[in-house]
Amino acid sequence: MPDEIEVIVPDKEEVLDIELEEDLLEANRKIAEENKQLLEKYRIRAIDVMGSVGSGKTTLIERLIGLLKDRYRIAVFGGDVTTTIDAERLRKAGAKTLQINTGKECHLDANLVRKALGKIDLNDIDVLFIENVGNLICPAEFPLGTDSRVVVISVTEGPYTPLKHPYIFMEADVAVINKIDLAEAMDVDVNELEAKIKKVSPDVVVVRTSCKTGEGIEKVAKVLGLL
Amino acid sequence: MHEFSVVLNLIEKVVEEAKKRDAKRVIEVELDVGQLSFLNPEQMRFAYNVLSKDTILENSNLIINTVDARVRCGVCGFDGKPDYADDASYHISAPLFLCPICGNPVEVIEGKGCIIKRVRLEL
Numbered sequence: 001m002p003d004e005i006e007v008i009v010p011d012k013e014e015v016l017d018i019e020l021e022e023d024l025l026e027a028n029r030k031i032a033e034e035n036k037q038l039l040e041k042y043r044i045r046a047i048d049v050m051g052s053v054g055s056g057k058t059t060l061i062e063r064l065i066g067l068l069k070d071r072y073r074i075a076v077f078g079g080d081v082t083t084t085i086d087a088e089r090l091r092k093a094g095a096k097t098l099q100i101n102t103g104k105e106c107h108l109d110a111n112l113v114r115k116a117l118g119k120i121d122l123n124d125i126d127v128l129f130i131e132n133v134g135n136l137i138c139p140a141e142f143p144l145g146t147d148s149r150v151v152v153i154s155v156t157e158g159p160y161t162p163l164k165h166p167y168i169f170m171e172a173d174v175a176v177i178n179k180i181d182l183a184e185a186m187d188v189d190v191n192e193l194e195a196k197i198k199k200v201s202p203d204v205v206v207v208r209t210s211c212k213t214g215e216g217i218e219k220v221a222k223v224l225g226l227l
Numbered sequence: 228m229h230e231f232s233v234v235l236n237l238i239e240k241v242v243e244e245a246k247k248r249d250a251k252r253v254i255e256v257e258l259d260v261g262q263l264s265f266l267n268p269e270q271m272r273f274a275y276n277v278l279s280k281d282t283i284l285e286n287s288n289l290i291i292n293t294v295d296a297r298v299r300c301g302v303c304g305f306d307g308k309p310d311y312a313d314d315a316s317y318h319i320s321a322p323l324f325l326c327p328i329c330g331n332p333v334e335v336i337e338g339k340g341c342i343i344k345r346v347r348l349e350l
């Protein structure tokens with residue numbers, strides 16, 4: 001037997017630095033790309049509808065369903081925590097609806113949409129609207145894998161929304177200025193609002209609508225390539 | 228705010244790295260947060276403290292470096308910081324994505340990411 005056994009133990013406080021260079025926002029982008037490929041495989045046109053609470057996202061989708069339901073089989077994913085009522089409205093308008101529970105989250109992410117896509121028969125759908133959570137900051141950062149992204153604002157929000165939240169307008173393909181029927185009463189200059197949107201995001205297509213009267217709804221469908 | 232989901236993602240990644248190396252605990256995490264990621268550092272810290280409880284990251288130190296926005300113009304070749312639109316009536320300063328020199332739309336080169344730079348582990 002050796003009289004002494006040498007045991008090598010690592011220093012108690014041994015420290016290791018790992019360099020990672022890993023983008024935390026990249027994970028969502030990858031899943032979004034997979035969603036996009038899945039939707040393309042089934043030839044589904046998907047539209048992410050973003051906008052603050054009360055801007056009229058649900059009413060816009062409801063109007064679009066009314067306009068397009070004879071032409072396409074339509075489904076809606078609802079990401080708003082409070083919109084089971086909205087889902088019911090959209091079902092009545094003629095679409096299949098699926099509620100996505102975001103918990104306490106402020107936006108939908110690509111992974112939640114991927115899970116939802118697994119719950120419906122993709123052969124049964126031509127057009128998918130995804131109603132994002134009512135928020136103008138977070139959804140911009142989290143693409144879902146849709147063909148188009150629409151941001152809905154209403155004249156009742158006042159003229160500063162585009163300057164306050166430029167990023168969502170940059171990320172959007174279409175900006176809808178809703179509730180133009182109230183512009184005069186609210187003393188909002190719609191031309192000025194449109195100019196502000198164009199200033200932060202020159203390439204976005206701006207459409208003015210009144211979901212109340214139906215004005216502009218056809219144009220939204222057209223710029224989305226659905227008419 | 229989306230700080231919570233980003234931090235949740237961060238913690239998952241770091242736990243994974245720590246497990247791979249049989250670490251006893253995480254001492255420090257260093258992040259590069261882009262100005263245009265619109266992630267608020269205070270809210271990130273708050274989320275980190277809440278979400279790291281009962282994980283290997285508990286009581287670790289979070290370092291957040293802010294990365295300035297950098298844009299490039301494809302028309303005139305401008306490369307630098309974007310212009311900001313100040314709106315005194317709203318106390319905001321929003322980045323404009325138009326070239327400060329020629330006014331054409333610019334491409335964002337830096338400042339959009341939220342990157343884990345370094346993780347310090349105790350083995």
Ligand SMILES: [Zn+2]
Nearest residue numbers: 300303326329
């Ligand atoms: Zn330029």
